[in-house]
Amino acid sequence: MMMVPVLLASLAALPELGFAHGGLSNYTVGDTWYRGYDPDTPAEAQLGQPWMIQRQWRTIDPIFSVDDPFIACNDPGTAPPSYIPIEAGGNITAVYYWWLHPVGPMTAWLAACGDDCTTVDVNQVEWFKIWEGGLLEGNLAEGLWYQKEFQRWDGSPALWPVTIPSALRPGLYMIRHEILSIHIEKKPQFYPECAHLNITGSGKAYPMKEYLLKFPGAYDKHDPSIEIDIYTEEAMETFNYTIPGGPVWTGA
Numbered sequence: 001m002m003m004v005p006v007l008l009a010s011l012a013a014l015p016e017l018g019f020a021h022g023g024l025s026n027y028t029v030g031d032t033w034y035r036g037y038d039p040d041t042p043a044e045a046q047l048g049q050p051w052m053i054q055r056q057w058r059t060i061d062p063i064f065s066v067d068d069p070f071i072a073c074n075d076p077g078t079a080p081p082s083y084i085p086i087e088a089g090g091n092i093t094a095v096y097y098w099w100l101h102p103v104g105p106m107t108a109w110l111a112a113c114g115d116d117c118t119t120v121d122v123n124q125v126e127w128f129k130i131w132e133g134g135l136l137e138g139n140l141a142e143g144l145w146y147q148k149e150f151q152r153w154d155g156s157p158a159l160w161p162v163t164i165p166s167a168l169r170p171g172l173y174m175i176r177h178e179i180l181s182i183h184i185e186k187k188p189q190f191y192p193e194c195a196h197l198n199i200t201g202s203g204k205a206y207p208m209k210e211y212l213l214k215f216p217g218a219y220d221k222h223d224p225s226i227e228i229d230i231y232t233e234e235a236m237e238t239f240n241y242t243i244p245g246g247p248v249w250t251g252a
């Protein structure tokens with residue numbers, strides 16, 4: 001009951017965002033902040049800047065189709081010149097301001113780049129899932145999702161921490177965070193953003209083929225977890241949700 005006035009007050013204070021959408025603004029590793037792309041700042045002040053570590057996302061609007069090439073790293077996904085250094089086993093936290101949608105899964109993925117992440121084709125690299133968060137409790141429509149739990153309505157950013165598997169072999173990787181919002185029936189909204197990582201460590205592990213997927217390709221648009229209406233009677237009686245994209249690779 002207390003949520004309603006808080007929610008309305010927060011939205012009223014943010015007219016520039018309208019009522020929709022968003023994206024991943026910054027990353028932190030330990031005490032270090034890495035500034036991401038900002039769609040509200042002129043592109044020429046950001047693209048190619050030596051500090052830039054995130055691929056460009058032009059707007060806060062979602063990707064609507066699993067077959068859209070921009071489902072990999074958003075639109076247009078222009079590569080940055082720099083990398084976030086992180087040790088395998090370490091945490092990277094994705095920072096969102098004012099995440100508004102409450103329903104649907106969140107996933108984090110890695111893809112190896114080889115010698116250079118700036119020249120890879122984001123639609124051809126092989127992604128593997130390293131983290132997922134979905135329905136935590138309750139039913140599909142009224143239950144608590146991680147997407148809701150990670151929201152903050154007190155002005156502080158929403159923080160999404162993910163651990164890089166400690167056994168992973170070092171190298172240059174892309175990290176891909178995706179929020180899938182399913183609050184509109186049978187109209188899924190995908191919010192992917194990608195950044196470049198320089199992962200260090202002494203691990204030797206790398207996922208087997210069954211974990212490796214491409215975007216597009218990882219998802220089927222008729223997947224009942226994607227083409228979904230959470231407002232049916234059946235959904236009110238459903239207390240589990242299968243997160244799309246296959247199993248999480250832990251490196252173990």
Ligand SMILES: [Cu+2]
Pocket residue numbers: 019020021022062101189
């Ligand atoms: Cu939205």
